[in-house]
Amino acid sequence: MKAGQKIAVLAGGVGAARLVRGLARTVEPASLSIIVNTGDDETFFGLHVSPDLDTLMYTLAGEVDEERGWGRSRDTFGCLEALARYYPETWFRLGDRDLATHIFRTEQLQRGRTLSQVTRDLSEAWGLAARLLPMSDDPVRTILQTDQGPLPFQEYLVRLHAQAEVKAVLYSGSERARIGPPVRDAIRGADLVVLPPSNPIVSIGPILSLPGMRELVKGCPAPVVGVSPIVGGRAVKGPADRMLAGLGVEVSPVGVAQLYRDFLDAFVIDERDAAERPRLEEMGLRVLVTDTLMRDLARSKAVAETVVSWQR
């Protein structure tokens, strides 16, 4: 990457945040446009919660809870404890400081502002140079068809601890959701498009489900580089491995690459999966092998450097 070149990232939650924090220290943060999944947005206690937008925002602000990978560091849970008096279910962990974000977002949306506008205000309040862009201002909801019935993703993940068998996935509302002009411009104007090691089904999937999105990514002149979320046959974090298996997708870098086959140019895989290289190259992909586990900021930066230097 040369100075001034622009990067568009299709991002989910924690996996994306770990790569993005590295990217923001590898290139100019202002060159980053991060297109964020909103398929997990939920209303809890009447408040609009955007888990992935918040994870990225707090991470970029250096305010994320490092251990969990989401929520605000050193947060308290007094309000949630008190909500338990009024609500039968309080399984979604909302910290007191985190709540301020949901309260502001909800209040602004009710005033008629769009999610994009509110996200811009929040980003400004945190002094972020990188641009966070909700994938759409129209509501999309990821619903998992499971052996326990249909479940929104957060309910499956947080309430049921991913202990349900996923048989199919539905991006409800997606067919009517429009790609926002800033998202379109970010992809069209990018010098590099990055797919972080996010869950392909529930993080990248909803973004790609937007009408015209796959064509937009495929048609943009920039190369598309991905990082595999599957390492050694398992998801680095979260239930991506079980979900892929449930949906009949091979739980490997090859399985993930096949989901992105129509637009992927290069794939960063972990050293433990070096043996996959020939199969990926057969798919026409350029393959980069490195230690992809982003345990700390230094590793995030190293993976980010591999991503941006893929042509060399």
Added chain:
Amino acid sequence: MKAGQKIAVLAGGVGAARLVRGLARTVEPASLSIIVNTGDDETFFGLHVSPDLDTLMYTLAGEVDEERGWGRSRDTFGCLEALARYYPETWFRLGDRDLATHIFRTEQLQRGRTLSQVTRDLSEAWGLAARLLPMSDDPVRTILQTDQGPLPFQEYLVRLHAQAEVKAVLYSGSERARIGPPVRDAIRGADLVVLPPSNPIVSIGPILSLPGMRELVKGCPAPVVGVSPIVGGRAVKGPADRMLAGLGVEVSPVGVAQLYRDFLDAFVIDERDAAERPRLEEMGLRVLVTDTLMRDLARSKAVAETVVSWQR
């Protein structure tokens, strides 16, 4: 009072709460219907806050912050601190645990439930036997005309620390606000109507401003007993003295009694104001003199006993 007899209380915030906590230990709590001022209800950060309803609820639940007289005990302020990043003004002190009440109320109102219904749910959640009744489900807003322009009461009190000269008071929306059927029934069916030592202008005033309310109180068969909020020429708490003076009302038990003249039967005044007795008796009032400062629960109970035993 005999067992089974019913008491209706017209209530504001802290002064009313201090008497009500005594009443709830003097008579059966279930015999109490507390009709609460909603003229100070405000929307902060998109959340519907009902300061007087909450002060009474937390007090009856034994959860009020004793020192302040409002808000929840041992509360923290993490969310409010975090809101300061998004909002220019955070002068209204909302604790993390307290916020749960406003979040629930707001969410329920948005579902189309009435303030009365939500108040009943909240009271049930706290296991209160006494009935809390908002004076109306229709919005009324107390606006003070001051030398610094028109101010909602909470803004005058909390943001400006009552440092503005009140020239007039307006109960905005009052002319269209309806007395709820449970409020009407509580007053009609009462064996005693009580006016605690609440601010006559901003606590009792909004209740009495509802169309038909003064007639309802005057026409009910039960005696009406008040407790003076003015002791020794000053308000026990809050800016009632300055407000009365600004509005040209005598700052004394007599001045307050005159505001209630059309329906008041008896007035409890403090020992320091014993000299006022003749003037009050001239107004046709029965006068009871006691130590009216409710510094602790024992004093609240003593004043409550004076109120309910006024006939003897």
